[in-house]
Amino acid sequence: RRAIDVFFERMPFRLDPDAPAVSLAAGEKQKLEILKQLYLGARVLILDEPTSVLTPQEADEVLSRARALADTGALTVVLITHKFPEVLAHAREVTVLRGGRNAGGGQVAGLDANALVRMTFGERPMAATTEHEERPTGVPYLELRGLSALNDRGALAVRDLSLSVASGEIVGIAGVSGNGQRELVEVLAGQREPEAGEMSVAGQPYHRTRKEMRTRGVCLLAEEPLASSCVRTLSVADNLALRDFDVAPFARAGGLVDRKAIEQRARTLIDRFRIRCAGPQARVDTLSGGNVQRTVLARELSGDVRLLIAQNPCLGLDFAATGEIRSRILEARNSGAAVLLLSEDLDELLELADRIVVMLEGRLVFAIDRRRASATEIGRHMTGHHAAPATP
Structure with a gap:
C-alpha cells in the first residue's frame, strides 16, 4: 500500500485505492487502466483515446508525462486519438488512418x-453540421430542486442539486468522471431512487415511469449504451421498439406484437440514421460502438422529443459518428426540445451548450454562458480550484 501511495504522489490524478473497480464510473475506469500500466512498469503503452474523460489540465499532464518517459527511452507510446492538438503537442511522428488504410503521416514537426x-477527410469538403441557432429559450421544462442521491457504496453522490432546463436550450454539465454524473442520470432515468428533492417535467411532478417518459417526450442517451440502453441479446429491430412495442401501431388487440410493423419501422430508421448492420434482425451486440449509439439515437429521437438527457453521447466514437450525433442533438434543441448534456469532453460542451455548469463532488459549483466560457476556466472549477456555489 505504501508503494501505491508513493506512486500516486507522482501521478497527475489519483483514485480511491479502496474503491471496488466495479463501482467506478467509465472515466474513472479509464484512469485506472492508465495508472495500472504505469504502475506495472509497462515498456510499451498503447493509449486509445486516453484523454476523452479527463480535464484539459489532466490530459496535458498525462501526455506530458508519457512524452517525458518516452524521451528517456523508458517507454514506447502509441497514442490513438482524434484530437489533433494532442498529436501536435505530444507526438513526434503520426500516421493517419482513413477507412482502415494509411492515408498519410510523417514527422509532426513538419505538419499542421x-x-x-x-x-483524415481527403480533399473533399466536410459535410456541414447543424448550426447552433440563436433563439429565445422557452419556459423551464425540466426542474430539479434539492435533489440528492447515494452511490452504490451508500455515500452521497448527488448533493442538494437544483437545476432547470428550458425548452429550446442545451444545458451542459461539465465534470471529471465520478462526481455524481452517473447517479444523476440514473435518477432521471428511473434506475436509481433519490434520497431527497423534487423533480418536475412540463410543470408536473416527475415520477420517472415509462408512461410519463413516453407522454412527456423524455428521451435518454446514456453512457455505455450497449450496457445501459439496449438488450444486447435482442435484434436491432427489437431494440428500436423498446419505447413503444406495446402501443399502436406495433401492438394488436390482446397484447400481441405486430412483428411486421416493427421490422418495417426498423428498416426506415436504419436508413434514416445510417445504422450499419446486417439487417433489422441482427443482434445489437454485433454492431460497432458508433452503430449501437446510432441505434439508441434512432429510437430516442425518432418520436416526439421534448426533453433529451444525454451523457457522454460521443465517447470513443470516430469523427463521422461524433459529428452526426452532435448534429442530431442540435436539431432536437433547435426544434424546441430541452437538452441536458452531461459530458467530460469540454470541446463538445463549448460547441453545443447554451449554458455550462460544473459538477464537483455532487454539487453544481460554477455556471457560465457558453459565449463567455473557456476550457481553462471550466477545467479549474472541475478540479476544485476557485469553486463557488453555482446559480444554474
Missing part, C-alpha cells in the same frame, strides 16, 4: 492541423 485534416 490543416494537413492532418486533409489526410
